[in-house]
Amino acid sequence: MAHKKHVLPGFGISLGWSVTWVSLLVILPLAALAGKTAAGGWHHFWETVTDPEVVATYRVSFGISLIAALINGIFGFLAAWIFVRYEFPGRRLLEAATDLPFALPTAVAGIALTALYSPNEWIGKWLEPHGIKVAFAPLGVLIAMIFIGFPFVVRAVQPVIADLSADVEEAAACLGASRWQTIRRVILPPLLPAILTGVIMSYGRAVGEYGSIVFISGNIPFQTEITPLMIVQKLEQYDYTGAAALGFTMLAASLVIVLIGNRLQAWGNRFRKHA
Amino acid sequence: MASFIDFRNPPGSDRRADNAVRATAEPRWVRRTLIGIVLGFFALFLFLPLAVVFQGALAKGSGVLIQAFTDHDILHSVQMTLVVALIAVPANTAFGIAAAWAVTRYRFTGRALLMALIDLPLWVSPVIGGLIYVLLYGRRGYFGPWLSAHDIRIIFALPGMVMATTFVTFPFVARSLIPLMQAQGVEEEEAALTLGAGGFQILRRITLPKIRWGLFYGVILCNARAMGEFGAVSVVSAKISGKTNTMPLEIERLYNDYLFPQAFAVAAALALLALLTLVLKTLTEFENARQLEASRRVTLETTIEPPSAA
Known part of the structure:
Protein backbone atom coordinates (compact mmCIF):
# COMPACT_ATOMS: atom_id res chain seq x y z
CA MET A 1 0.00 0.00 0.00
CA ALA A 2 1.33 3.39 -0.92
CA HIS A 3 2.13 5.18 2.28
CA LYS A 4 -0.05 8.23 2.71
CA LYS A 5 2.03 11.12 3.85
CA HIS A 6 1.26 11.91 7.47
CA VAL A 7 -1.01 14.93 7.52
CA LEU A 8 -0.82 15.91 11.16
CA PRO A 9 2.50 17.07 12.56
CA GLY A 10 4.21 15.37 15.48
CA PHE A 11 4.81 11.92 14.03
CA GLY A 12 8.52 11.96 14.80
CA ILE A 13 8.28 13.30 18.32
CA SER A 14 5.29 11.24 19.48
CA LEU A 15 6.54 7.98 18.04
CA GLY A 16 10.12 8.69 19.09
CA TRP A 17 9.06 9.38 22.63
CA SER A 18 6.84 6.29 22.82
CA VAL A 19 9.47 4.00 21.39
CA THR A 20 12.21 5.35 23.68
CA TRP A 21 9.97 4.97 26.72
CA VAL A 22 8.88 1.44 25.82
CA SER A 23 12.46 0.47 25.01
CA LEU A 24 13.83 1.69 28.33
CA LEU A 25 10.99 0.38 30.47
CA VAL A 26 10.07 -2.86 28.73
CA ILE A 27 12.32 -4.04 25.92
CA LEU A 28 15.70 -3.56 27.61
CA PRO A 29 14.60 -5.10 30.96
CA LEU A 30 12.93 -8.03 29.17
CA ALA A 31 16.12 -8.56 27.22
CA ALA A 32 17.91 -8.71 30.57
CA LEU A 33 15.39 -11.31 31.72
CA ALA A 34 16.03 -13.45 28.65
CA GLY A 35 19.79 -12.87 28.96
CA LYS A 36 19.99 -13.88 32.61
CA THR A 37 17.85 -16.92 31.94
CA ALA A 38 20.18 -17.99 29.15
CA ALA A 39 23.27 -17.19 31.21
CA GLY A 40 22.23 -19.79 33.77
CA GLY A 41 22.37 -22.50 31.14
CA TRP A 42 19.84 -25.11 30.20
CA HIS A 43 20.68 -27.46 33.04
CA HIS A 44 20.30 -24.81 35.71
CA PHE A 45 17.06 -23.63 34.14
CA TRP A 46 15.57 -27.10 34.15
CA GLU A 47 16.70 -27.76 37.68
CA THR A 48 15.14 -24.50 38.89
CA VAL A 49 11.77 -24.90 37.24
CA THR A 50 11.41 -28.58 38.21
CA ASP A 51 12.55 -28.18 41.82
CA PRO A 52 9.90 -30.00 43.93
CA GLU A 53 9.10 -26.92 46.04
CA VAL A 54 8.69 -24.83 42.89
CA VAL A 55 6.54 -27.46 41.22
CA ALA A 56 4.30 -27.43 44.30
CA THR A 57 3.79 -23.69 43.76
CA TYR A 58 2.49 -24.33 40.21
CA ARG A 59 -0.36 -26.31 41.73
CA VAL A 60 -1.31 -23.22 43.71
CA SER A 61 -0.60 -20.47 41.17
CA PHE A 62 -1.98 -22.31 38.15
CA GLY A 63 -4.41 -24.75 39.80
CA ILE A 64 -6.19 -22.82 42.52
CA SER A 65 -6.42 -19.77 40.27
CA LEU A 66 -8.26 -21.90 37.71
CA ILE A 67 -10.89 -22.79 40.31
CA ALA A 68 -11.09 -19.12 41.31
CA ALA A 69 -11.53 -18.08 37.67
CA LEU A 70 -14.36 -20.59 37.14
CA ILE A 71 -16.14 -19.41 40.28
CA ASN A 72 -15.74 -15.84 39.02
CA GLY A 73 -17.16 -16.96 35.69
CA ILE A 74 -20.41 -17.97 37.38
CA PHE A 75 -20.79 -15.03 39.75
CA GLY A 76 -19.44 -12.52 37.24
CA PHE A 77 -22.00 -13.61 34.69
CA LEU A 78 -24.81 -13.41 37.26
CA ALA A 79 -23.71 -9.94 38.34
CA ALA A 80 -23.46 -8.71 34.74
CA TRP A 81 -26.89 -10.19 34.00
CA ILE A 82 -28.69 -8.49 36.86
CA PHE A 83 -26.86 -5.20 36.19
CA VAL A 84 -28.18 -5.10 32.63
CA ARG A 85 -31.57 -6.75 32.97
CA TYR A 86 -32.94 -6.03 36.44
CA GLU A 87 -33.79 -2.83 38.25
CA PHE A 88 -33.34 -2.87 42.00
CA PRO A 89 -32.28 -0.42 44.68
CA GLY A 90 -28.51 -0.20 44.99
CA ARG A 91 -27.78 -1.43 41.45
CA ARG A 92 -25.65 1.62 40.63
CA LEU A 93 -23.69 1.20 43.86
CA LEU A 94 -22.94 -2.44 43.11
CA GLU A 95 -21.90 -1.56 39.56
CA ALA A 96 -19.45 1.03 40.84
CA ALA A 97 -18.22 -1.32 43.58
CA THR A 98 -17.41 -4.02 41.02
CA ASP A 99 -14.10 -2.32 40.29
CA LEU A 100 -13.06 -2.18 43.94
CA PRO A 101 -10.50 -5.00 43.49
CA PHE A 102 -8.86 -2.91 40.73
CA ALA A 103 -8.72 0.18 42.89
CA LEU A 104 -7.90 -1.28 46.29
CA PRO A 105 -4.15 -1.76 46.80
CA THR A 106 -3.34 -5.47 46.99
CA ALA A 107 -1.61 -5.14 50.36
CA VAL A 108 -4.78 -3.62 51.82
CA ALA A 109 -6.89 -6.42 50.36
CA GLY A 110 -4.37 -8.91 51.71
CA ILE A 111 -4.50 -7.83 55.34
CA ALA A 112 -8.27 -7.27 55.17
CA LEU A 113 -8.98 -10.78 53.92
CA THR A 114 -6.54 -12.25 56.44
CA ALA A 115 -8.27 -10.35 59.23
CA LEU A 116 -11.67 -11.57 58.08
CA TYR A 117 -10.74 -15.23 57.91
CA SER A 118 -8.24 -15.62 60.74
CA PRO A 119 -9.48 -18.13 63.33
CA ASN A 120 -10.60 -15.52 65.90
CA GLU A 121 -11.99 -12.98 63.50
CA TRP A 122 -15.28 -12.02 61.80
CA ILE A 123 -15.82 -14.98 59.52
CA GLY A 124 -13.01 -17.19 60.71
CA LYS A 125 -14.53 -17.71 64.13
CA TRP A 126 -17.69 -19.18 62.55
CA LEU A 127 -15.75 -21.52 60.32
CA GLU A 128 -13.17 -22.63 62.86
CA PRO A 129 -15.53 -24.84 64.96
CA HIS A 130 -16.53 -26.67 61.77
CA GLY A 131 -12.92 -27.47 61.06
CA ILE A 132 -12.77 -25.15 58.04
CA LYS A 133 -9.46 -23.38 57.86
CA VAL A 134 -9.30 -20.46 55.43
CA ALA A 135 -6.47 -18.14 56.43
CA PHE A 136 -3.03 -19.76 56.14
CA ALA A 137 -4.55 -22.57 54.07
CA PRO A 138 -5.24 -23.17 50.35
CA LEU A 139 -8.82 -21.95 50.81
CA GLY A 140 -7.48 -18.52 51.74
CA VAL A 141 -5.48 -18.37 48.51
CA LEU A 142 -8.68 -19.22 46.65
CA ILE A 143 -10.59 -16.40 48.38
CA ALA A 144 -7.89 -13.86 47.54
CA MET A 145 -7.83 -15.01 43.91
CA ILE A 146 -11.62 -14.73 43.64
CA PHE A 147 -11.40 -11.21 45.05
CA ILE A 148 -8.81 -9.89 42.62
CA GLY A 149 -10.22 -11.61 39.51
CA PHE A 150 -13.91 -10.84 39.90
CA PRO A 151 -14.16 -7.54 37.94
CA PHE A 152 -12.70 -9.06 34.77
CA VAL A 153 -15.68 -11.33 34.08
CA VAL A 154 -18.28 -8.63 34.79
CA ARG A 155 -16.48 -6.14 32.55
CA ALA A 156 -16.12 -8.68 29.74
CA VAL A 157 -19.71 -9.94 29.84
CA GLN A 158 -21.75 -6.83 30.67
CA PRO A 159 -21.41 -5.00 27.32
CA VAL A 160 -22.23 -8.19 25.42
CA ILE A 161 -25.42 -8.75 27.40
CA ALA A 162 -26.36 -5.11 26.77
CA ASP A 163 -25.81 -5.76 23.03
CA LEU A 164 -28.04 -8.81 22.84
CA SER A 165 -30.98 -8.07 20.61
CA ALA A 166 -34.31 -8.85 22.19
CA ASP A 167 -36.03 -10.07 19.03
CA VAL A 168 -34.39 -13.49 19.13
CA GLU A 169 -35.64 -13.96 22.68
CA GLU A 170 -39.11 -12.86 21.62
CA ALA A 171 -38.96 -15.19 18.64
CA ALA A 172 -37.94 -18.10 20.85
CA ALA A 173 -40.80 -17.31 23.20
CA CYS A 174 -43.26 -17.03 20.29
CA LEU A 175 -42.14 -20.42 19.07
CA GLY A 176 -43.07 -21.86 22.44
CA ALA A 177 -39.76 -22.06 24.22
CA SER A 178 -39.87 -21.82 27.98
CA ARG A 179 -37.76 -19.11 29.58
CA TRP A 180 -35.20 -21.68 30.71
CA GLN A 181 -34.96 -23.12 27.18
CA THR A 182 -34.50 -19.61 25.79
CA ILE A 183 -31.74 -18.88 28.25
CA ARG A 184 -29.94 -22.14 27.64
CA ARG A 185 -30.24 -22.28 23.86
CA VAL A 186 -30.64 -18.68 22.70
CA ILE A 187 -29.03 -16.38 25.25
CA LEU A 188 -26.08 -18.34 26.61
CA PRO A 189 -24.42 -19.46 23.33
CA PRO A 190 -23.56 -15.94 22.10
CA LEU A 191 -22.46 -14.99 25.63
CA LEU A 192 -20.13 -17.95 26.00
CA PRO A 193 -17.09 -16.38 24.28
CA ALA A 194 -17.39 -13.28 26.48
CA ILE A 195 -17.72 -15.36 29.64
CA LEU A 196 -14.69 -17.44 28.67
CA THR A 197 -12.72 -14.28 27.84
CA GLY A 198 -13.52 -12.92 31.28
CA VAL A 199 -12.59 -16.21 32.92
CA ILE A 200 -9.25 -16.32 31.10
CA MET A 201 -8.45 -12.72 32.01
CA SER A 202 -9.30 -13.29 35.64
CA TYR A 203 -7.20 -16.47 35.51
CA GLY A 204 -4.24 -14.53 34.11
CA ARG A 205 -4.53 -11.97 36.87
CA ALA A 206 -4.72 -14.63 39.59
CA VAL A 207 -1.71 -16.51 38.21
CA GLY A 208 0.55 -13.48 38.60
CA GLU A 209 -1.02 -12.09 41.78
CA TYR A 210 1.29 -11.51 44.71
CA GLY A 211 0.27 -8.81 47.19
CA SER A 212 -3.15 -9.97 48.30
CA ILE A 213 -2.12 -13.63 48.51
CA VAL A 214 1.11 -13.55 50.51
CA PHE A 215 -0.68 -12.25 53.59
CA ILE A 216 -3.54 -14.74 53.72
CA SER A 217 -1.63 -17.78 52.45
CA GLY A 218 0.87 -17.94 55.30
CA ASN A 219 3.42 -19.04 52.67
CA ILE A 220 3.61 -22.65 53.79
CA PRO A 221 6.08 -24.60 51.60
CA PHE A 222 4.45 -27.32 49.47
CA GLN A 223 1.00 -26.05 50.48
CA THR A 224 0.25 -22.38 49.96
CA GLU A 225 3.39 -20.92 48.41
CA ILE A 226 2.84 -19.22 45.05
CA THR A 227 5.26 -19.04 42.13
CA PRO A 228 5.84 -15.26 42.30
CA LEU A 229 6.94 -15.76 45.92
CA MET A 230 9.61 -18.21 44.68
CA ILE A 231 10.98 -15.42 42.47
CA VAL A 232 11.14 -13.08 45.46
CA GLN A 233 12.93 -15.72 47.54
CA LYS A 234 15.50 -16.40 44.83
CA LEU A 235 16.21 -12.68 44.58
CA GLU A 236 16.65 -12.46 48.34
CA GLN A 237 19.33 -15.16 48.02
CA TYR A 238 20.93 -13.22 45.13
CA ASP A 239 20.19 -16.19 42.85
CA TYR A 240 19.58 -13.97 39.81
CA THR A 241 19.67 -16.72 37.21
CA GLY A 242 17.22 -18.83 39.19
CA ALA A 243 14.86 -15.87 39.63
CA ALA A 244 15.20 -15.08 35.94
CA ALA A 245 14.42 -18.69 34.99
CA LEU A 246 11.20 -18.61 37.03
CA GLY A 247 10.32 -15.12 35.79
CA PHE A 248 10.84 -16.21 32.21
CA THR A 249 8.65 -19.28 32.73
CA MET A 250 5.87 -17.21 34.28
CA LEU A 251 6.13 -14.62 31.52
CA ALA A 252 5.77 -17.36 28.89
CA ALA A 253 2.79 -18.86 30.72
CA SER A 254 1.11 -15.46 31.02
CA LEU A 255 1.74 -14.82 27.33
CA VAL A 256 -0.01 -18.07 26.42
CA ILE A 257 -2.94 -17.14 28.67
CA VAL A 258 -3.27 -13.66 27.16
CA LEU A 259 -3.05 -15.04 23.61
CA ILE A 260 -5.86 -17.50 24.37
CA GLY A 261 -7.84 -14.59 25.79
CA ASN A 262 -7.29 -12.55 22.62
CA ARG A 263 -8.39 -15.44 20.41
CA LEU A 264 -11.53 -15.89 22.48
CA GLN A 265 -12.27 -12.19 22.24
CA ALA A 266 -11.82 -12.21 18.47
CA TRP A 267 -14.11 -15.23 18.25
CA GLY A 268 -16.71 -13.49 20.38
CA ASN A 269 -16.56 -10.30 18.32
CA ARG A 270 -17.13 -12.21 15.12
CA PHE A 271 -20.11 -13.84 16.75
CA ARG A 272 -21.47 -10.45 17.71
CA LYS A 273 -21.27 -8.98 14.23
CA HIS A 274 -23.09 -11.88 12.63
CA ALA A 275 -25.77 -12.00 15.27
CA MET B 1 -32.92 -3.39 17.55
CA ALA B 2 -35.12 -1.70 20.10
CA SER B 3 -37.50 -4.01 21.86
CA PHE B 4 -41.00 -3.25 23.02
CA ILE B 5 -40.32 -5.06 26.22
CA ASP B 6 -38.66 -3.14 28.99
CA PHE B 7 -36.45 -5.76 30.59
CA ARG B 8 -35.83 -3.80 33.74
CA ASN B 9 -39.44 -3.01 34.53
CA PRO B 10 -41.58 -5.92 33.48
CA PRO B 11 -45.13 -5.05 34.50
CA GLY B 12 -46.19 -7.19 37.39
CA SER B 13 -49.67 -6.01 38.36
CA ASP B 14 -51.56 -7.11 35.28
CA ARG B 15 -51.84 -10.87 35.13
CA ARG B 16 -52.19 -11.09 31.34
CA ALA B 17 -49.22 -8.81 30.88
CA ASP B 18 -47.40 -10.95 33.39
CA ASN B 19 -48.02 -14.00 31.25
CA ALA B 20 -46.69 -12.22 28.22
CA VAL B 21 -43.60 -11.10 30.09
CA ARG B 22 -42.90 -14.54 31.46
CA ALA B 23 -41.64 -15.55 28.04
CA THR B 24 -38.89 -12.93 27.90
CA ALA B 25 -38.08 -12.31 31.55
CA GLU B 26 -37.44 -14.54 34.50
CA PRO B 27 -40.17 -15.09 37.09
CA ARG B 28 -40.07 -12.73 40.02
CA TRP B 29 -38.79 -15.34 42.48
CA VAL B 30 -35.89 -16.14 40.15
CA ARG B 31 -35.07 -12.47 39.80
CA ARG B 32 -35.13 -11.98 43.56
CA THR B 33 -32.99 -15.06 44.17
CA LEU B 34 -30.37 -13.98 41.64
CA ILE B 35 -30.22 -10.48 43.06
CA GLY B 36 -29.89 -12.01 46.52
CA ILE B 37 -27.03 -14.26 45.44
CA VAL B 38 -25.13 -11.41 43.82
CA LEU B 39 -25.74 -9.15 46.82
CA GLY B 40 -24.39 -11.90 49.07
CA PHE B 41 -21.33 -12.31 46.89
CA PHE B 42 -20.64 -8.57 46.94
CA ALA B 43 -21.13 -8.41 50.69
CA LEU B 44 -18.84 -11.34 51.37
CA PHE B 45 -16.06 -10.58 48.90
CA LEU B 46 -16.10 -6.80 48.50
CA PHE B 47 -17.92 -4.99 51.30
CA LEU B 48 -16.80 -7.05 54.28
CA PRO B 49 -13.07 -6.73 53.49
CA LEU B 50 -13.56 -2.97 53.16
CA ALA B 51 -15.49 -2.81 56.42
CA VAL B 52 -12.85 -4.79 58.27
CA VAL B 53 -10.18 -2.28 57.20
CA PHE B 54 -12.05 0.68 58.68
CA GLN B 55 -13.09 -1.29 61.73
CA GLY B 56 -9.47 -2.29 62.31
CA ALA B 57 -8.34 1.32 61.98
CA LEU B 58 -10.95 2.71 64.37
CA ALA B 59 -11.15 -0.19 66.85
CA LYS B 60 -8.59 1.21 69.26
CA GLY B 61 -9.99 4.71 69.16
CA SER B 62 -8.77 7.94 67.63
CA GLY B 63 -5.71 8.05 69.87
CA VAL B 64 -4.03 5.28 67.90
CA LEU B 65 -5.02 6.95 64.64
CA ILE B 66 -3.45 10.24 65.68
CA GLN B 67 -0.41 8.44 66.97
CA ALA B 68 -0.10 6.48 63.73
CA PHE B 69 -0.22 9.53 61.52
Missing part, protein backbone atom coordinates in the same frame (compact mmCIF):
# COMPACT_ATOMS: atom_id res chain seq x y z
CA THR B 70 2.25 11.45 63.63
CA ASP B 71 4.68 8.53 63.67
CA HIS B 72 7.88 9.42 61.84
CA ASP B 73 8.24 6.17 59.90
CA ILE B 74 4.60 6.10 58.81
CA LEU B 75 4.72 9.75 57.74
CA HIS B 76 7.87 8.99 55.81
CA SER B 77 6.12 6.16 54.00
CA VAL B 78 3.32 8.56 53.03
CA GLN B 79 5.95 10.93 51.70
CA MET B 80 7.68 8.15 49.74
CA THR B 81 4.38 7.10 48.18
CA LEU B 82 3.67 10.69 47.14
CA VAL B 83 7.18 11.18 45.72
CA VAL B 84 7.04 7.96 43.70
CA ALA B 85 3.56 8.79 42.37
CA LEU B 86 4.55 12.38 41.67
CA ILE B 87 7.32 11.18 39.37
CA ALA B 88 5.67 8.12 37.82
CA VAL B 89 2.23 9.57 37.10
CA PRO B 90 3.27 12.72 35.18
CA ALA B 91 5.89 10.74 33.26
CA ASN B 92 3.32 8.15 32.25
CA THR B 93 0.78 10.84 31.42
CA ALA B 94 3.19 12.44 28.98
CA PHE B 95 4.03 9.02 27.55
CA GLY B 96 0.35 8.09 27.32
CA ILE B 97 -0.51 11.19 25.31
CA ALA B 98 2.45 10.71 22.98
CA ALA B 99 1.73 7.01 22.47
CA ALA B 100 -2.00 7.53 21.91
CA TRP B 101 -1.25 10.33 19.45
CA ALA B 102 1.23 8.17 17.50
CA VAL B 103 -0.98 5.09 17.48
CA THR B 104 -4.27 6.77 16.56
CA ARG B 105 -3.01 9.43 14.14
CA TYR B 106 -0.64 7.44 11.96
CA ARG B 107 -0.22 4.03 10.38
CA PHE B 108 3.33 2.69 10.59
CA THR B 109 5.18 -0.60 10.71
CA GLY B 110 5.38 -1.96 14.22
CA ARG B 111 2.23 -0.18 15.32
CA ALA B 112 0.62 -3.42 16.50
CA LEU B 113 3.81 -4.37 18.33
CA LEU B 114 3.88 -1.00 20.09
CA MET B 115 0.29 -1.48 21.23
CA ALA B 116 1.04 -5.00 22.45
CA LEU B 117 4.02 -3.72 24.45
CA ILE B 118 1.86 -0.99 26.00
CA ASP B 119 -0.49 -3.73 27.22
CA LEU B 120 2.24 -5.98 28.58
CA PRO B 121 2.38 -4.72 32.19
CA LEU B 122 -1.34 -5.42 32.52
CA TRP B 123 -0.87 -9.16 32.24
CA VAL B 124 2.55 -9.93 33.69
CA SER B 125 3.00 -10.61 37.37
CA PRO B 126 3.91 -7.42 39.26
CA VAL B 127 6.82 -9.35 40.76
CA ILE B 128 8.30 -9.65 37.26
CA GLY B 129 7.92 -5.87 37.01
CA GLY B 130 10.40 -5.60 39.86
CA LEU B 131 12.56 -8.56 38.87
CA ILE B 132 13.50 -7.23 35.44
CA TYR B 133 15.00 -4.06 36.94
CA VAL B 134 16.93 -6.02 39.54
CA LEU B 135 18.43 -8.09 36.71
CA LEU B 136 19.54 -4.87 35.01
CA TYR B 137 20.59 -2.64 37.90
CA GLY B 138 20.93 -4.97 40.90
CA ARG B 139 24.24 -5.89 42.50
CA ARG B 140 24.70 -8.88 40.21
CA GLY B 141 22.72 -7.36 37.36
CA TYR B 142 24.12 -6.32 33.99
CA PHE B 143 24.84 -2.73 35.01
CA GLY B 144 25.46 -3.60 38.67
CA PRO B 145 29.28 -3.53 38.70
CA TRP B 146 29.43 -0.25 36.76
CA LEU B 147 26.82 1.36 39.02
CA SER B 148 28.52 0.32 42.22
CA ALA B 149 31.88 1.50 40.87
CA HIS B 150 30.32 4.92 40.36
CA ASP B 151 28.46 4.71 43.67
CA ILE B 152 25.03 4.97 42.10
CA ARG B 153 22.19 3.11 43.81
CA ILE B 154 19.11 2.24 41.79
CA ILE B 155 17.89 -1.00 43.30
CA PHE B 156 16.92 -0.79 46.98
CA ALA B 157 16.60 2.96 46.48
CA LEU B 158 14.17 5.53 45.11
CA PRO B 159 15.14 5.29 41.39
CA GLY B 160 14.38 1.56 41.28
CA MET B 161 11.06 2.05 43.04
CA VAL B 162 10.11 4.77 40.58
CA MET B 163 11.07 2.54 37.65
CA ALA B 164 9.09 -0.45 38.90
CA THR B 165 6.07 1.75 39.60
CA THR B 166 6.35 3.39 36.20
CA PHE B 167 6.46 -0.05 34.59
CA VAL B 168 3.28 -1.35 36.21
CA THR B 169 1.36 1.91 35.66
CA PHE B 170 2.31 3.00 32.15
CA PRO B 171 -0.55 1.30 30.26
CA PHE B 172 -3.34 3.20 32.04
CA VAL B 173 -3.23 6.63 30.40
CA ALA B 174 -2.44 5.29 26.93
CA ARG B 175 -5.13 2.62 27.20
CA SER B 176 -7.86 5.06 28.16
CA LEU B 177 -6.87 7.56 25.46
CA ILE B 178 -6.47 5.25 22.46
CA PRO B 179 -10.13 4.18 22.01
CA LEU B 180 -11.33 7.72 22.73
CA MET B 181 -9.00 9.37 20.21
CA GLN B 182 -9.81 6.70 17.67
CA ALA B 183 -13.53 7.39 18.03
CA GLN B 184 -13.13 11.15 17.94
CA GLY B 185 -11.26 11.23 14.66
CA VAL B 186 -8.95 13.95 13.37
CA GLU B 187 -11.26 16.36 11.55
CA GLU B 188 -10.83 19.22 14.02
CA GLU B 189 -7.07 18.78 14.13
CA GLU B 190 -6.87 18.84 10.35
CA ALA B 191 -9.09 21.91 10.21
CA ALA B 192 -6.77 23.65 12.68
CA LEU B 193 -3.82 22.65 10.53
CA THR B 194 -5.32 24.21 7.40
CA LEU B 195 -5.93 27.37 9.42
CA GLY B 196 -2.22 27.54 10.13
CA ALA B 197 -1.92 26.07 13.62
CA GLY B 198 1.32 24.44 14.63
CA GLY B 199 1.69 20.99 16.18
CA PHE B 200 1.80 22.05 19.81
CA GLN B 201 -0.95 24.58 19.26
CA ILE B 202 -3.17 21.81 17.93
CA LEU B 203 -2.30 19.60 20.87
CA ARG B 204 -2.92 22.29 23.47
CA ARG B 205 -6.00 23.94 22.02
CA ILE B 206 -7.80 21.21 20.11
CA THR B 207 -6.77 17.73 21.21
CA LEU B 208 -6.24 18.17 24.95
CA PRO B 209 -9.62 19.85 25.51
CA LYS B 210 -11.28 17.11 23.46
CA ILE B 211 -9.72 14.26 25.44
CA ARG B 212 -9.63 15.88 28.86
CA TRP B 213 -12.09 13.48 30.49
CA GLY B 214 -10.45 10.40 29.06
CA LEU B 215 -7.10 11.79 30.17
CA PHE B 216 -8.41 12.43 33.68
CA TYR B 217 -9.80 8.90 33.78
CA GLY B 218 -6.44 7.41 32.83
CA VAL B 219 -4.56 9.60 35.29
CA ILE B 220 -6.70 8.65 38.30
CA LEU B 221 -6.38 4.94 37.50
CA CYS B 222 -2.64 5.33 36.99
CA ASN B 223 -2.35 7.21 40.26
CA ALA B 224 -4.36 4.66 42.23
CA ARG B 225 -2.14 1.87 41.00
CA ALA B 226 1.05 3.90 41.52
CA MET B 227 0.19 4.68 45.14
CA GLY B 228 -1.01 1.18 45.88
CA GLU B 229 1.56 -0.95 44.09
CA PHE B 230 3.03 -3.65 46.29
CA GLY B 231 4.51 -6.59 44.36
CA ALA B 232 6.82 -4.75 41.97
CA VAL B 233 7.98 -2.21 44.54
CA SER B 234 8.58 -4.80 47.26
CA VAL B 235 11.15 -6.50 45.00
CA VAL B 236 13.18 -3.35 44.34
CA SER B 237 12.86 -1.68 47.73
CA ALA B 238 15.20 -2.39 50.60
CA LYS B 239 12.07 -2.27 52.79
CA ILE B 240 13.69 -0.13 55.43
CA SER B 241 11.02 1.59 57.47
CA GLY B 242 11.56 5.33 57.52
CA LYS B 243 13.82 5.10 54.45
CA THR B 244 12.55 3.12 51.48
CA ASN B 245 9.08 2.00 52.53
CA THR B 246 6.06 3.24 50.64
CA MET B 247 2.64 3.00 52.30
CA PRO B 248 1.83 -0.54 51.05
CA LEU B 249 5.27 -1.75 52.20
CA GLU B 250 4.80 0.00 55.53
CA ILE B 251 1.49 -1.85 55.94
CA GLU B 252 3.37 -5.11 55.52
CA ARG B 253 6.01 -4.07 58.05
CA LEU B 254 3.45 -2.97 60.67
CA TYR B 255 1.37 -6.06 60.09
CA ASN B 256 4.33 -8.40 60.49
CA ASP B 257 5.30 -6.54 63.68
CA TYR B 258 1.77 -7.20 65.02
CA LEU B 259 1.04 -3.46 65.09
CA PHE B 260 -2.43 -4.15 63.71
CA PRO B 261 -4.21 -0.85 64.52
CA GLN B 262 -1.37 1.08 62.87
CA ALA B 263 -1.32 -1.27 59.87
CA PHE B 264 -5.06 -0.83 59.43
CA ALA B 265 -4.78 2.93 59.86
CA VAL B 266 -2.41 3.13 56.88
CA ALA B 267 -4.58 0.61 55.01
CA ALA B 268 -7.68 2.74 55.70
CA ALA B 269 -5.95 5.77 54.20
CA LEU B 270 -5.23 3.78 51.03
CA ALA B 271 -8.77 2.35 51.06
CA LEU B 272 -10.15 5.91 51.16
CA LEU B 273 -7.99 6.71 48.15
CA ALA B 274 -9.44 3.64 46.40
CA LEU B 275 -13.01 4.74 47.18
CA LEU B 276 -12.29 8.26 45.95
CA THR B 277 -10.82 6.75 42.78
CA LEU B 278 -13.97 4.68 42.23
CA VAL B 279 -16.24 7.71 42.69
CA LEU B 280 -14.19 9.84 40.29
CA LYS B 281 -13.98 6.94 37.84
CA THR B 282 -17.74 6.42 37.83
CA LEU B 283 -18.41 10.13 37.35
CA THR B 284 -15.84 10.30 34.55
CA GLU B 285 -17.38 7.31 32.81
CA PHE B 286 -20.69 9.16 32.59
CA GLU B 287 -19.02 12.30 31.29
CA ASN B 288 -16.91 10.29 28.85
CA ALA B 289 -19.93 8.48 27.41
CA ARG B 290 -21.78 11.78 27.08
CA GLN B 291 -18.88 13.42 25.26
CA LEU B 292 -18.34 10.49 22.95
CA GLU B 293 -22.04 10.57 22.09
CA ALA B 294 -21.84 14.32 21.46
CA SER B 295 -18.81 14.00 19.20
CA ARG B 296 -20.56 11.24 17.24
CA ARG B 297 -23.59 13.43 16.82
CA VAL B 298 -21.49 16.34 15.62
CA THR B 299 -19.72 14.14 13.08
CA LEU B 300 -23.05 12.79 11.88
CA GLU B 301 -24.61 16.24 11.55
CA THR B 302 -21.67 17.74 9.73
CA THR B 303 -21.55 14.89 7.26
CA ILE B 304 -25.25 15.24 6.51
CA GLU B 305 -25.35 18.98 6.04
CA PRO B 306 -22.54 21.50 5.86
CA PRO B 307 -22.44 23.82 8.86
CA SER B 308 -24.21 27.10 8.33
CA ALA B 309 -22.33 30.37 8.12
CA ALA B 310 -23.47 31.33 11.60
